[in-house]
Amino acid sequence: MRNHRKNTVLAVAAVAVLSLGLTACGGDDAAGAKDAGAASQAAGGTGEGGTATGGTADQSASKNGSGSGSAGGSTATSTSSGGSSSGSTGSTGSTGGSKTSAKAPACAFGDVKITAKKADEVPTEHVVLTATNTSGRSCTLLQYPLIAFGPIQTAKDVPAVAKSKPSAPIVLKAGEPAYANVRIALGGAHEDNKVVNEFNVNLFAADGPAEGSVVVKAPAGGLAVDEAAAKTGYWTYELRNGADEF
Numbered sequence: 001m002r003n004h005r006k007n008t009v010l011a012v013a014a015v016a017v018l019s020l021g022l023t024a025c026g027g028d029d030a031a032g033a034k035d036a037g038a039a040s041q042a043a044g045g046t047g048e049g050g051t052a053t054g055g056t057a058d059q060s061a062s063k064n065g066s067g068s069g070s071a072g073g074s075t076a077t078s079t080s081s082g083g084s085s086s087g088s089t090g091s092t093g094s095t096g097g098s099k100t101s102a103k104a105p106a107c108a109f110g111d112v113k114i115t116a117k118k119a120d121e122v123p124t125e126h127v128v129l130t131a132t133n134t135s136g137r138s139c140t141l142l143q144y145p146l147i148a149f150g151p152i153q154t155a156k157d158v159p160a161v162a163k164s165k166p167s168a169p170i171v172l173k174a175g176e177p178a179y180a181n182v183r184i185a186l187g188g189a190h191e192d193n194k195v196v197n198e199f200n201v202n203l204f205a206a207d208g209p210a211e212g213s214v215v216v217k218a219p220a221g222g223l224a225v226d227e228a229a230a231k232t233g234y235w236t237y238e239l240r241n242g243a244d245e246f
Contacts, residue, residue, distance in 0.1 A: 104138040104171050106205050109212040111135035112172075114145075114201050116182075118219045125187045127223065129180045129201065129216070131235065133172040141170040141178050144234040146202035146209055149184075149225045155200075156227040158182070164233035164243045181233040181244040185226040193224040 112131045119126035129145055144164075148155035170178050185191055202213040233244045 104140045106210065107131075107133065107135070107139035107141050107172065107203060108205075108210055109203055109214050111139050112141070112203070112214070114214045114216050116216050116219060116223075118223075119181075123185070123187045124223065125183060125185050127182050127184055127219070128239065129182060130177050131172075131180075132177045133174055136174050138171055138173050141172055141235045142204035142206070144204075144232050145180050145182070146204070146213075147182065147230070147232055148200040148202070148213075149194075149196050149223075149227055149230065150199070152200050152202075152213065156230070158227075158230045158232050161231050161233050161246045164236070164240075164246070166234060166236050170235045170237060178235045178237060179239055180235050181239055181246075183229060183231045183246060184223055186229045191224075191226045192228065193226050195222045196225045197222045199223075 111133060113134050114129055114131045116127045116129055118124045119128060131141060131145075133139060133141075144160040147158040149158070150156075164181070172178055185193060197218050199216055199218065200213045201216050203210045205211075231246060233246070236244065
């Protein structure tokens with residue numbers, strides 16, 4: 001009986017010890033599971049945070065990309081502005097072109113009034129022709145006067161003196177004069193002279209002698225002309241020493 005109780009006590013004690021061991025094991029397992037779950041959650045949270053960071057990076061990259069696009073747009077605008085600047089230069093060139101006046105056309109016979117005056121000498125060897133622009137606009141008096149001391153069809157051509165040619169064309173504004181010195185004789189008593197009361201003066205066009213001529217009245221008393229000795233100077237703004245002496 002005593003042995004039976006002892007055995008019973010031992011059995012109960014053994015069961016108690018076993019229960020405590022199992023409880024301890026279960027607690028450890030639960031704690032481990034809890035720790036594992038916490039670790040898993042922490043890992044999952046870190047993963048989500050990484051994804052969010054990645055998304056933020058992508059958004060930042062996207063924003064940076066947009067910024068680059070804007071910069072590119074600004075560059076294109078700048079290039080366009082350069083084109084506008086070039087266009088402005090072209091416009092300025094055009095303005096420069098509009099400021100350049102057209103060349104004055106050649107004076108026609110109807111554009112000028114021509115008069116003759118004897119030189120201050122005795123006997124008279126020269127006359128001075130004055131051509132005044134009466135057209136109301138500018139015109140260019142080309143070359144020299146084409147003079148005919150007699151009928152145009154039969155009169156001898158009066159040659160020009162090369163040294164009197166000016167360095168630039170004679171452009172006359174409205175109302176302005178030009179001059180030409182003309183030798184009509186050598187002043188000798190035995191020259192083959194003829195008395196001329198009027199004579200014809202023709203002008204040059206750009207491509208040669210112009211159509212039409214001006215009839216010029218001789219000074220009072222007429223002119224004693226030796227056609228063989230006659231010469232003319234070129235039109236000039238004023239008579240020059242040397243160049244218009246012949």
